[in-house]
Amino acid sequence: MSLALVCMSHSPLLEFNDPPADVKAEVEDAFATARSFVHDYDPTLVVSFAPDHYNGFFYDLMPPFCIGYEALGVGDYGTTAGPLDVPTPIAEQLAAWVADHDLDVAISRKMEIDHGAIQPLEILFGGIDEVPTIPVFVNGVAKPFVKMSRVRRLGEAIGSFLATLHGERVLVVGSGGLSHDPPVPQWATADDAQRALLLDGRHPTAAARDARQQRVIDTGKAFAAGTATIQDLNPVWDRALMRTLATGDLSPIDAMTPEQMALDAGNSAHEVRTWVAAFAALGQAGPYDVLSSCYRPIREYIAGFGVMTARTS
Ligand SMILES: O=C(O)/C=C/C(=O)/C=C/C=C(/O)C(=O)O
Numbered sequence: 001m002s003l004a005l006v007c008m009s010h011s012p013l014l015e016f017n018d019p020p021a022d023v024k025a026e027v028e029d030a031f032a033t034a035r036s037f038v039h040d041y042d043p044t045l046v047v048s049f050a051p052d053h054y055n056g057f058f059y060d061l062m063p064p065f066c067i068g069y070e071a072l073g074v075g076d077y078g079t080t081a082g083p084l085d086v087p088t089p090i091a092e093q094l095a096a097w098v099a100d101h102d103l104d105v106a107i108s109r110k111m112e113i114d115h116g117a118i119q120p121l122e123i124l125f126g127g128i129d130e131v132p133t134i135p136v137f138v139n140g141v142a143k144p145f146v147k148m149s150r151v152r153r154l155g156e157a158i159g160s161f162l163a164t165l166h167g168e169r170v171l172v173v174g175s176g177g178l179s180h181d182p183p184v185p186q187w188a189t190a191d192d193a194q195r196a197l198l199l200d201g202r203h204p205t206a207a208a209r210d211a212r213q214q215r216v217i218d219t220g221k222a223f224a225a226g227t228a229t230i231q232d233l234n235p236v237w238d239r240a241l242m243r244t245l246a247t248g249d250l251s252p253i254d255a256m257t258p259e260q261m262a263l264d265a266g267n268s269a270h271e272v273r274t275w276v277a278a279f280a281a282l283g284q285a286g287p288y289d290v291l292s293s294c295y296r297p298i299r300e301y302i303a304g305f306g307v308m309t310a311r312t313s
């Protein structure tokens with residue numbers, strides 16, 4: 001049984017802030033390469049590892065991981081709202097398999113997901129219900145964070161399940177990262193209004209969503225202009241992580257700590273957990289080859305922006 005993988009940064013600013021034309025063209029090329037890779041592989045099932053940005057998961061009940069039995073996009077930043085095509089019986093079997101492998105994972109029969117999960121589906125497939133997709137939420141913004149070894153083990157458990165699905169061509173997707181420090185509020189420093197949002201800010205009014213999003217768009221413009229106070233991108237850190245993922249030996253990642261990751265690569269660098277889970281899953285089908293890998297630090301997107309494709313050798 002072979003598996004295929006696409007890992008890619010996402011950015012809520014993709015449609016709102018434009019980097020220089022050559023950089024934008026490079027990103028479009030990377031997306032086109034990934035699309036063509038996926039088209040050739042022709043997956044029958046997608047397992048999507050993605051974080052959330054306080055649009056679907058909140059501090060009233062924040063799991064480290066959650067497998068969606070049903071899911072719907074919330075429509076933030078102009079992404080598609082509405083239901084995904086989740087193959088519920090396979091998602092249920094996956095959750096049971098993972099539990100049987102000593103990992104405690106939440107499940108949701110109505111998972112709400114944001115641009116972090118939706119953007120790759122739109123970019124790769126042109127829609128959110130084109131291919132049956134099991135969404136796996138991986139917390140990448142809300143402290144506390146489980147150890148990186150735990151993320152790797154989750155990916156391995158999911159990959160070992162996927163390797164049993166002989167009738168399927170499975171694509172694993174990791175969405176997020178790399179280094180970036182967007183203005184997602186942190187509980188410890190949030191004011192009362194921000195804490196209300198972090199606690200249970202589901203289903204905001206259109207005006208409230210717009211105001212929240214405009215703040216992020218403005219921060220992206222200021223970051224590009226050199227006037228934002230957010231932490232800088234870290235291309236050295238990003239490239240080193242991509243190199244490690246490409247080797248097939250993920251053991252060095254176990255030594256990464258959330259504290260050092262935030263110091264080195266910003267508070268949203270924890271989103272790389274999705275990449276680690278996706279590569280760990282891929283590795284369960286045997287050795288793999290990275291077929292394409294591109295990277296650019298893009299301040300307009302507030303993102304160390306990477307796209308990788310890989311496939312079982
Ligand atoms: O809601 C807010 O106040 C802030 C949200 C963000 O900064 C969102 C950032 C989104 C990303 O996907 C990212 O990873 O940068």
Ligand SMILES: [Fe+2]
Nearest residue numbers: 116176177271
């Ligand atoms: Fe994100």
